[in-house]
Amino acid sequence: MTQIEVFKEAYRTAENHRCKVSVSQTPAATGRATIRPRMSSSSRPHRPPRFSTTLARMAVNATLAGAWAAALLALLPFYLNADVSLNLRNYLSLALPLILFYAPASGLMWALLAGLVRLFAAFRVRVPWIGFRPFWRFLVADLCVLTLLFGLNLRYTRDYLPAAMIRHLQVGTTLLAVVALLLAVDALWRGLGRGRTRPAQAVVVMLLLTAGMFAIRDRYRPTDPPRSASEIQPSRPTEGVLLLGLEGASPGDFLPMVADGRLPHFSALLSRGSSAPLRAPRPPRPAAAWASVRTGLSPASHRVIGDQRLLPLRGEPVFHLPPAGLLVELPAALGLLRLESGGRTIPGVVTGAGILARCGYRVVEKGWPGQPATSPPLTGRGVAALPSEVAVHVKALRHHLDVARRVAGGPPLARVLSKALASDLVTGRSVMAALEAGSDGPPWALMVRFTGLDRVGRAFLRYQRPDQFGNVTADELDAFGAVLPEYYRFLDAWLGVLVEAVGSGARVMVVSPYGLEPVDVMTRVRNALSGQWHDTGTDRDGPPGILLAAGPGFREGGRLERARAVDVLPTLLYILDLPVGRDMDGQPLPQFASDEFAEHHAISAVPSWETVTVVPPPVVW
Structure with a gap:
């Protein structure tokens, strides 16, 4: 067979089998035909796209998925704030900023994560710029994260939302979890x-x-229960009342000092009265806890949740309970939302101070959330204007301030101590100014809260409990070990001054809704990296607070296993022989009452102090 015939036969075979023919010429052969498969244009090997291109395509699909997830995330603040109406305008004012932030953030995060997987994988998959399969997979991942966020907020808001709202949040979280799982x-x-x-x-x-x-x-x-009107005529008050609030008094630090006699006024109060660990809603929110102390209502009823509020840029609606974590802090930092300090004032309820004022007491209320921090002038200047018992401890604390400013690492601690001392001095001087302004008249009802102990405790707790930290040097212990005990003595001196002002026969209650404990190791590392290394105490999972009560009607030596923040005001009203509001979530603690008082005084109630008409008692002075 000739060479031409060989080529013709090869081409016919190739045509029948959809192959191609190549001719190779070598010195040993004048021509040889080789049959190779013919590949279509769709099956030809293509060059895989660059990694950067694949990453960009993933980011586009993940961004589209993140936009849908952010639209669902915008519903979470509405679930947490029952009083905000869910309409299209309110929803879009919150959803659009969240979509603008979380859509690209989610796209970048998932694209980088998927890109790392593809970078080390043995296969390469072509990703379209906009494709259903990558979009769907990213969306499913977003739904899993969204379910986790809803669940965490459900866990951290159980004590702050109405029961019906909790059920709705549970149903929404369950629906989201089931769909995400499927x-x-x-x-x-x-x-x-x-x-x-x-x-x-x-x-x-x-x-x-x-x-x-x-x-x-x-x-x-949300609905408010109807309240019927009523009328009472209380008896004329004869003895004073003192309700002293201490922010962040920890039983582990406070009670040993009381037992050792280092806090003489607290020791005297405990010896002639009753005490109990005090539980506030968890996780602790100071504004909500103190509102419960003042009103006897739970956070779900008085609706004072925190000291921050979330607002869209146009200013409404106002979300007084923002979602937990970084869900809104990062968009607010970029100017997409507004996260402002200052929570809601107590709406539509009567506080204990208001009740006592209507019943004939001269009320002084200082240091509570929402009140302006102003210090009216007193007779004299500086430390000389303070009671001598308090001035001694102020001088001691200022000495610690000077030491902290001189030692290495001390200036941040000095700033904390300076702010705490200044705040409590403002509160104390305001009370003293009010007492100086009034002389004769009805008995005093002093409602005073000192907040500096919480700040000092968070900063100096590691020097109070060095064995729980393990990295406190001897020099640090010498410089800062006495600061927290000295601050307790400073507050003990104020207690003595205030008890003397209201009279020895007054009813006295000391309240601290929560205590402090050392932060965990991971939080210490995070605080050190962020420059907040001195923040070593936390109330997140801290111990319960303290409740002390003494005076006429209270039991001497009484010990109760547990009390709640909402029980403080009803118990005080009961001891003062005043009716308790049926709309209060707290209850009087009869274990705090002496046997003689309980025998002659039954617990009385009115529908609500909002609708009570108080007939003034006859004034005879």
Whole structure:
């Protein structure tokens, strides 16, 4: 067979088998035909895209998925704030900033994570710029994270929301968790080659989920129970009242000092009165805890939750309970939202100070949340204007201030101590000015709160409990070890001054809703990296607070296993022989009453102090 015939036969064979022919010429052969498979344009090997291109395509799909997830995330503040109406205008004012922030943030995060996986994987997959499969997988991952966020906020707000609102949040979180779990299983099953998710079905599922989340929140309608009017005529007050609030007094530090006699006024109060660990809602929110002490209402009733509020840029609506964590702090830092300090004032309820004022007491209320911190002038200047018992401890604390400013690492601690001391001096001087202004008249009812102990405790707790930290040097202990005990003695001196002002026969209650404990190791590392290394105490999982009560009607030596912040005001009203509001969530503690008092005084009640008409007692002085 000639060479031409060989080529013709090869081309015919190649044509029949969709192959191609190549001719190789070597010195040993004049021509040889080789048959190779013919590859179509779709099956030809292509050059894989660059890693940067793949990363960009992933980011686009993850951003689109993050936008949908952020739209669902915008419902969380509405679930946490029952009094905010869920309408289109309010929703868009919050959803649009969250989408602008979390959509690109989610896109970048998931793209980097998926890019790292692809970088070390043995296979390469072509990702389209906008494709259903990558979009769907990123969206399922976002839903899993969103479920976790809803669950964490449910856990941290159980003590602060109405029971009906908790149920709605539970239903919404459960729906989100079930859908996220089913979609995650489906995505994993499809990823193993068991079929493909149809876009139409996926879109319908997401639309139903979104509509369900809206419908669950929209069904909640907060209602106020009706209250009937009533009238009372209390007896004329004869003895004074002192309610002293201490922020952050820890039983582990306070009680040993009381037992050792280093706090003589607290020791005398404890020896002739009753005490109990005091539980506030968890996690502690000082504004909510003190509002419960003042009103006898739970946070779900008085609606004072925290000292921050979340607002859209246009200023409304106002969310007084922002979601926990960095969900709103980062958008607020970028100017997309407003996160302002200053919580809600107590709306529509009567505080203990208001009740006592209506019943004939001269009320002085200082240092409570929402009150301006102003220090009216006193007779004299500086330390000389303070009672001598207090001035001694002020001088001692100022000596510690001078030491802290001189030693290495001391200036941040000095600033904390200086602010705490200044705040409590303002409160104390305000009370003294009010007492100096009034001479003769009805008995005093002093409602005073000192906040400096919380700041000092958070900064100096590691020097009070060095064995729980392990890295406190001897020099640090010499410089700062006496600061926290001295601050307790400073407050003990104020207690003595205030008890003397209201009279020896007054009813006295000392309240601290929560204590402090050392921060965990991870928090210490994070604080050190952020420059807040001196923040070593926390109330997150800290011990309960303290409740002390003494005076006429209180039991001597009484010990109760537990009391609540909402029980403080009802107990005080009961001891003062005043009716308790039925709308109060707290109850009087009869274990605090002496047997003689309980025998002659039954617990009385009125529907609500909001609707009570108080007939003034006859004034005879």
